[in-house]
Amino acid sequence: MRWRLIPYAENDAFLNMAIDESVSLRVGSGQSPPTIRFYGWKSHAISIGYFQSLEREVDLENCRAAGVDIVRRRTGGGAVFHEREITYSIIAKEELFPKDIIASYREICGYVIDALGLLGMDAEFKPINDILVKGRKISGNAQTRRGGVLLQHGTLLYEVDVGRMFSLLKVSDEKIRDKMISSAKERVTSVRQQANVDMEDVLAALEKGFTQGREYDAGELTEGELAGARELVESRYKKQEWNGMR
Amino acid sequence: MPGGKLLCVDVEFSEGRINKIRITGDFFLHPEETIEKIEGSLIGMRPEGRLDVVILSTLAADRARLIGATPDDIERLIRKARTVVP
Numbered sequence: 001m002r003w004r005l006i007p008y009a010e011n012d013a014f015l016n017m018a019i020d021e022s023v024s025l026r027v028g029s030g031q032s033p034p035t036i037r038f039y040g041w042k043s044h045a046i047s048i049g050y051f052q053s054l055e056r057e058v059d060l061e062n063c064r065a066a067g068v069d070i071v072r073r074r075t076g077g078g079a080v081f082h083e084r085e086i087t088y089s090i091i092a093k094e095e096l097f098p099k100d101i102i103a104s105y106r107e108i109c110g111y112v113i114d115a116l117g118l119l120g121m122d123a124e125f126k127p128i129n130d131i132l133v134k135g136r137k138i139s140g141n142a143q144t145r146r147g148g149v150l151l152q153h154g155t156l157l158y159e160v161d162v163g164r165m166f167s168l169l170k171v172s173d174e175k176i177r178d179k180m181i182s183s184a185k186e187r188v189t190s191v192r193q194q195a196n197v198d199m200e201d202v203l204a205a206l207e208k209g210f211t212q213g214r215e216y217d218a219g220e221l222t223e224g225e226l227a228g229a230r231e232l233v234e235s236r237y238k239k240q241e242w243n244g245m246r
Numbered sequence: 247m248p249g250g251k252l253l254c255v256d257v258e259f260s261e262g263r264i265n266k267i268r269i270t271g272d273f274f275l276h277p278e279e280t281i282e283k284i285e286g287s288l289i290g291m292r293p294e295g296r297l298d299v300v301i302l303s304t305l306a307a308d309r310a311r312l313i314g315a316t317p318d319d320i321e322r323l324i325r326k327a328r329t330v331v332p
Contacts, residue, residue: 078272
């Protein structure tokens with residue numbers, strides 16, 4: 001089983017989510033190999049989980065003013081502000097991973113934990129879907145399984161600006177905004193807070209973590225995957241009916 | 247919720263029965279679309295009824311897996327909403 005590794009590239013939020021879905025469809029039909037992909041977000045963006053309420057989670061006015069794109073993911077989980085971070089996705093037939101969902105999170109998050117280990121950080125998996133360093137969250141992950149295909153994507157925080165994050169995400173009570181920011185600062189960390197490494201070092205470590213023990217080729221998205229993704233951008237990910245469905 | 251997940255239920259009642267319901271949060275459900283079936287299956291139910299059983303049977307019919315929340319949690323929140331907004 002040869003894997004494909006798609007090196008880091010930046011796209012807007014809509015195309016990023018559409019690529020993950022387009023590749024998933026083609027992995028399911030056997031047209032594409034199991035794929036590991038690293039990516040960033042061209043303009044800063046917020047992604048919300050499949051089940052989240054857009055209006056309850058996101059300050060739409062502040063996002064508009066700041067030029068921050070908002071996209072709903074196909075995966076559950078929480079809202080994420082994508083700024084200085086690396087996102088990964090791993091897309092493969094379900095049978096390559098444990099049937100038990102938490103066990104599969106543990107396995108895939110293990111690749112990120114190994115990568116952080118290479119950078120000198122002692123990280124641990126916290127079920128359901130988080131990775132912690134020194135008890136603070138450094139990575140969030142979300143998985144879906146459709147058509148016999150497992151897609152897991154997740155983010156590794158490189159640098160984090162909690163104040164900016166809370167200016168874009170809704171706070172249930174404005175009076176406790178400051179408290180929430182200081183509490184989030186205690187609960188969240190980033191690669192840069194833990195180690196003096198640059199983005200290239202992190203990417204190299206992630207590539208090692210995800211490809212260890214696998215035969216793989218560095219590859220690109222196919223024309224078919226890209227064309228499918230562009231269609232999905234228009235038919236789903238840019239649509240208010242999708243992003244505002246909850 | 248255990249695992250630190252958030253679960254919200256917006257619910258409207260009419261003559262003691264669920265008239266409208268929207269379940270939101272940062273939990274996981276595979277396949278995701280089953281959430282609409284769960285919401286649909288609860289319409290017309292009385293909050294004091296066996297909502298957990300209805301949710302469980304909807305999950306079973308779709309072979310769906312709910313992670314980070316349980317049918318009991320949803321039932322509890324619906325009943326709580328009923329007591330807060332009669």
